Amino acid sequence: MNKIDFVIQKLNQQNINPSVKSEYLNNELWNEINWVNNSGDQFSIYENNIDIEGDKVSWFQSNGYDKHTLIIYENNSFFTWTPKTYNPIFGCFCLLLEWYKNHLIFIYQEKHDIYICSVQNKNVKYFNFNGEEIERSNDLISYETYSNKSDLVKIIQIPELVSLPSLNRKEAEKLSLIPTGLNRPGNFLSRK
Known part of the structure; x- marks a missing residue:
């Protein structure tokens, strides 16, 4: 079904x-x-x-x-x-x-x-x-807030919702975790 x-x-x-x-x-x-x-x-x-x-x-x-x-x-x-x-x-x-x-x-x-x-x-x-930039790779979600635009990318692990140490942009890019805006096709955060 x-x-x-x-x-x-x-x-x-x-x-x-x-x-x-x-x-x-x-x-x-x-x-x-x-x-x-x-x-x-x-x-x-x-x-x-x-x-x-x-x-x-x-x-x-x-x-x-x-x-x-x-x-x-x-x-x-x-x-x-x-x-x-x-x-x-x-x-x-x-x-x-x-x-x-x-x-x-x-x-x-x-x-x-x-x-x-x-x-x-x-x-x-x-x-x-508070923001709208987000990305996902497996069990990691990266995000950027409106008030914290910097060279560091914040990371949270799912499903536990544990905050992990921030990554610099080069590290985040290697892991496909550069947060991007929401204007993307449906289900863009689904498992990759």
């Missing part, structure tokens, strides 16, 4: 009857699950915002306005978490949703910060920084 069908099955179990919208953007097929809840809010889940590992499935759903939710289905039960935001009306955009080393890694951008979350056993740990 593909990701879209799996999530639709789980939504149907909650008496939600979604539809799927498909379109090509830049010669790539994008699928989006849509539905309207009882309050009239339209929600969507983009295919890139779904990940499955074995019997665990996770997705990020949003009404594109002020209701943003991370959903995890594991061990025959649902876990929901509302991402931390300065103000949810300003948006919450999923940059990565991926099962990694028995943790769900969820990276998202809100008005001011990027949050790197690690979820395991319904426990959410997160680290956030």
Whole structure:
């Protein structure tokens, strides 16, 4: 069963009857699950915002306005978490949703910060920084804050969310960890 069908099955179990919208953007097929809840809010889940590992499935759903939710289905039960935001009306955009080393890694951008979350056993740990330059190589994520533009690149290790010593730009480049802006194709932070 593909990701879209799996999530639709789980939504149907909650008496939600979604539809799927498909379109090509830049010669790539994008699928989006849509539905309207009882309050009239339209929600969507983009295919890139779904990940499955074995019997665990996770997705990020949003009404594109002020209701943003991370959903995890594991061990025959649902876990929901509302991402931390300065103000949810300003948006919450999923940059990565991926099962990694028995943790769900969820990276998202809100008005001011990027949050790197690690979820395991319904426990959410997160680290956030004020900036929009980020890169990933395996279990390392590099980032640069708005206030700390320097020759040093900050590093955090996932899934533990442990800060590691900063690297100079030459070292970071050798490891493919030069942080770059967010204006890149979908899933640019996925495993490389």
